[in-house]
Amino acid sequence: MRRPLLAGNWKMYKTAAETAAFFEKFRPLVERSDHCDIVICPPFPNLAAAVEAARGSRIEIGGQDLFWEREGAYTGEVSGPMLAAIGCRWVIIGHSERRQYFGETDGTVLKKTIAALEAGLNPIVCVGERLEEREAGQTEEVLRAQYRDGLSGLSAEQLRRVTIAYEPVWAIGTGRTATPEVAAEAHRFLREQVAAQHGREAAASLRILYGGSVKPDNIRGLMAQPEIDGALVGGASLDPVSFAAIVNF
Numbered sequence: 001m002r003r004p005l006l007a008g009n010w011k012m013y014k015t016a017a018e019t020a021a022f023f024e025k026f027r028p029l030v031e032r033s034d035h036c037d038i039v040i041c042p043p044f045p046n047l048a049a050a051v052e053a054a055r056g057s058r059i060e061i062g063g064q065d066l067f068w069e070r071e072g073a074y075t076g077e078v079s080g081p082m083l084a085a086i087g088c089r090w091v092i093i094g095h096s097e098r099r100q101y102f103g104e105t106d107g108t109v110l111k112k113t114i115a116a117l118e119a120g121l122n123p124i125v126c127v128g129e130r131l132e133e134r135e136a137g138q139t140e141e142v143l144r145a146q147y148r149d150g151l152s153g154l155s156a157e158q159l160r161r162v163t164i165a166y167e168p169v170w171a172i173g174t175g176r177t178a179t180p181e182v183a184a185e186a187h188r189f190l191r192e193q194v195a196a197q198h199g200r201e202a203a204a205s206l207r208i209l210y211g212g213s214v215k216p217d218n219i220r221g222l223m224a225q226p227e228i229d230g231a232l233v234g235g236a237s238l239d240p241v242s243f244a245a246i247v248n249f
C-alpha cells in the first residue's frame with residue numbers, strides 16, 4: 001500500500017517571518033495526521049526558518065529546485081548538498097514553471113534528479129502536458145517522452161526514491177482541474193511506463209502525485225482514485241487552514 005504524500009509548493013511567496021507564522025497555525029492542525037507524509041517547499045531564503053519551525057513535527061521540508069553540480073562558479077544556483085545541510089529531505093524538480101520560464105528540459109531534469117539522489121534527497125519530479133497538447137490528443141505522447149528522457153535513465157533502485165508529480169499545465173493556477181478520472185488515467189499511463197522498464201513491482205510501489213489547482217473541495221475526489229497517491233499543492237498550500245484541510249482529506 002502506497003503511503004499518501006501531500007506536498008506544498010510555495011513558489012515565490014512568503015518571507016521568513018511569514019513562514020514562522022504559517023507553521024505556528026499549521027502544526028496544531030496536522031499534529032495527529034499520521035495517515036500521510038507532509039512536505040512543504042518554501043523559497044530558498046525561508047528554508048532555515050521552515051526547518052526550525054517544523055522541528056519535532058511530522059512535517060518535512062524541501063527545496064523548489066537545485067543545480068546538478070555539488071559546487072562551483074554557478075552564480076545564483078543551489079546544490080543538493082546545500083539543501084541537505086540546511087535540513088531539507090525533499091526537492092521539486094522539473095516543475096512546469098521551471099520548464100516554461102527557465103529553460104528546464106527533460107535532460108536537465110534527469111541530471112538534477114541524479115544529483116538530488118546523490119545528496120540523499122527525495123526528488124519530486126514533475127511531468128505534464130500543456131493545454132494545446134491535451135487538445136491535440138498528445139497527452140500520452142508528451143508523458144512518454146518526459147518519462148523516457150527525464151526518468152528512464154534511472155536504475156530501479158534509484159527510482160524507488162523518486163516521487164512523480166503529474167501536473168497538467170492547463171490546470172495550474174487556472175482554476176481548471178482535471179477530473180479525478182482524467183488524472184487517474186494519466187497516472188495509470190505513467191505507471192505503465194515504469195512497469196515496462198522495471199517491472200510491475202517497481203511500478204506498484206511508485207508514488208504519483210496530482211498537481212493542478214488542488215483545493216480542499218476537490219482533494220477527497222482525487223484521493224478516492226487508487227492511482228492517485230497524493231498531491232503537489234500550489235496556492236492552497238499558502239494558507240495553513242486550507243492546506244491542513246487538504247492534508248486531512
